[in-house]
Amino acid sequence: MRDQGLWTWHLVAGVVILVLLGLHMTIMHLDEIVRVFSPSPGEPIAWANVMARGKSVFFLMNYVLLLGAALFHGLYGLRNILFELNPASGLKKALNAVFLVGGLALFVFGSWAAWASFTVARGA
Amino acid sequence: MADNTVPTEVVFRILRFDPTTDTDPRWEDYRFPCPPGTTVLEGLKIIKEKLSPTLAWRSSCRMGVCGSCGMFINGSPRLACNTQIAELGGGVVTVAPLPNFNIIRDLVPDLKPMIQAHVEAMPYLIRDDADEMARPTGEYWQSPHQLEQYLEFSYCIKCGCCMAACPTYATDPHYAGPMPLAQAHRYNSDSRDGGFNQRKELLSGGRGPWRCHFAGECSRVCPKGVDPARAIQLMKRQLVFDYLRLWKQPCPAPLAKAPAGLKRRDGIPEAPPRTI
Numbered sequence: 001m002r003d004q005g006l007w008t009w010h011l012v013a014g015v016v017i018l019v020l021l022g023l024h025m026t027i028m029h030l031d032e033i034v035r036v037f038s039p040s041p042g043e044p045i046a047w048a049n050v051m052a053r054g055k056s057v058f059f060l061m062n063y064v065l066l067l068g069a070a071l072f073h074g075l076y077g078l079r080n081i082l083f084e085l086n087p088a089s090g091l092k093k094a095l096n097a098v099f100l101v102g103g104l105a106l107f108v109f110g111s112w113a114a115w116a117s118f119t120v121a122r123g124a
Numbered sequence: 125m126a127d128n129t130v131p132t133e134v135v136f137r138i139l140r141f142d143p144t145t146d147t148d149p150r151w152e153d154y155r156f157p158c159p160p161g162t163t164v165l166e167g168l169k170i171i172k173e174k175l176s177p178t179l180a181w182r183s184s185c186r187m188g189v190c191g192s193c194g195m196f197i198n199g200s201p202r203l204a205c206n207t208q209i210a211e212l213g214g215g216v217v218t219v220a221p222l223p224n225f226n227i228i229r230d231l232v233p234d235l236k237p238m239i240q241a242h243v244e245a246m247p248y249l250i251r252d253d254a255d256e257m258a259r260p261t262g263e264y265w266q267s268p269h270q271l272e273q274y275l276e277f278s279y280c281i282k283c284g285c286c287m288a289a290c291p292t293y294a295t296d297p298h299y300a301g302p303m304p305l306a307q308a309h310r311y312n313s314d315s316r317d318g319g320f321n322q323r324k325e326l327l328s329g330g331r332g333p334w335r336c337h338f339a340g341e342c343s344r345v346c347p348k349g350v351d352p353a354r355a356i357q358l359m360k361r362q363l364v365f366d367y368l369r370l371w372k373q374p375c376p377a378p379l380a381k382a383p384a385g386l387k388r389r390d391g392i393p394e395a396p397p398r399t400i
Contacts (some may be wrong), residue, residue, distance in 0.1 A: 004328035007360070008367040084296050084335070 010076045016069040020062055027053075054121030063114040071107055075099045131157035134209055136167055138179065138222035141227045149227060152176075153216075158209060164219065165193055165204035168231075181231035188347060191281030194288070195231055196220040200287035203347045222288035238287050241300040244326045245308035250319025251376050262381040270315040270377075275309035277355050279348045286342035286352050292335050299335040300326060302342035306352035309359040318376035322362075333360045 027037045031044045040048035053059045079099050083092060133155060141149040154171045160172075167185055172179045182244060183193040193204040197219055198212050225233035233339045251257060255257050286302040293301045308327055311317050326332060333356045342352040365371035388394075 003326075003330050003332060003334045004324070004363050004367050007334045008364045011364060016309075080334075085291070086296055086298070 006076060008030040010073060013069040013076075016065060017055040017073055020069065021097050024064065024066070042103045051121045060114055064111050067110040067114070068107055071110075072088050075103045129160065131159045134158045134167065135216045136171060137218045138171070138231070140179070140230050142178070142229060149220075160210065162209050163205055164195070164197055164202075164207045164209060164217065167217065168204060168219070179231075180229045188318045189281065191283030194222050194283035196222055196288060199309075201288040203283060203285070206347055222284050224288050224294050225284070226344045227366040233284065235284055237297070238282075238284055238301060238303060241304035241326075241331070242282065242307060245300070245304040245311075246319055246323050247307045247311055249311065249314065249317045250322055251316070252318065253379070256379060257390070262379045264377040265380050266315050266377055273313040273315070274310045277306050277313075277350055277352075280307060280310070280352075281348055282348050283347065285294050285345045285347060289341035289345040291339050291341065292337055296335055298331050300331045302352035302356065305333050305336075305359060306350065306355035309355040309362075311396055312359065312362065312373075315374070316377045318373065320366075320373040324366075327359065328363060333363070336360075
């Protein structure tokens with residue numbers, strides 16, 4: 001049952017990544033066409049444009065969701081690769097714990113960074 | 125024009141292993157004249173009859189039906205009875221037991237893990253009407269379209285060739301393997317069956333279809349043209365939809381009672397009494 005759920009979320013995370021990474025690539029590389037996300041003149045990574053996006057709740061949600069999806073998708077994939085090396089049962093449990101704690105820590109840190117840039121942009 | 129009735133000399137290189145005397149398997153060569161149209165299985169019989177009476181292998185029907193003679197022939201899992209020596213392209217014919225299994229002796233692999241996983245897949249109809257299953261009074265409804273959903277997978281003869289070709293099964297002994305998973309899907313997709321939730325014990329855990337990388341070797345080597353890789357992908361989809369509550373197994377097909385009041389035509393004998 002556990003793998004059925006994990007695999008399903010792996011697929012769901014893949015779809016989320018496809019959409020949100022697509023959006024990211026569009027903003028970063030098609031800015032001549034999609035100026036709506038980079039309202040100021042200059043590159044999409046220009047300070048004014050980054051601040052403009054940083055103020056948006058939509059982008060805050062976007063960053064956090066993309067971070068969570070990418071972390072789960074990547075770490076679950078890495079876990080599967082390592083499990084196929086057929087480690088001992090104890091090592092499997094240890095790997096699960098490392099991935100869970102490490103993944104959560106990275107997610108909290110990344111979310112905090114997204115929230116911090118959101119508050120900075122709002123205050124600017 | 126070449127005379128196709130004259131025997132040609134062939135060399136069989138066979139992996140021999142006797143657990144009572146050997147610590148490791150060893151290769152032995154056998155050279156003998158072989159008439160055209162000889163299969164690898166017949167070649168083995170010639171060797172056993174004339175050159176090495178201790179050679180051991182499994183075989184039974186010699187017509188690709190029983191699945192006993194799965195072997196690793198010239199680097200590919202095949203049925204020895206279904207493989208003509210001529211189609212191997214000349215040269216030395218190498219014969220070894222199916223990989224990914226322990227060797228019992230010579231060309232006899234230990235298929236116990238495969239059979240055990242097959243048993244866990246519950247390869248039979250699971251229904252609530254136990255009385256009807258034990259003492260049938262009619263037939264279960266099934267349309268031709270419903271039959272097509274599983275028919276291909278029911279051609280499996282459990283020869284183990286797919287298990288021997290699977291790269292995942294080669295490295296992960298916990299993986300159930302293509303044959304048991306394909307057979308679980310065969311019964312899950314049978315409209316007469318209601319055992320999807322029971323089979324999830326095997327399928328939704330770490331031994332299930334999640335380990336499959338879709339290398340597709342199982343389908344390539346299957347001597348009966350079954351496509352276990354497809355069954356596993358279909359099963360993954362079914363399990364994902366099941367987890368997301370987007371799919372529910374329909375009720376098993378109802379019973380179609382034999383019509384009452386029919387009169388047997390003259391000259392048609394009664395069916396013989398049941399033996400089981």
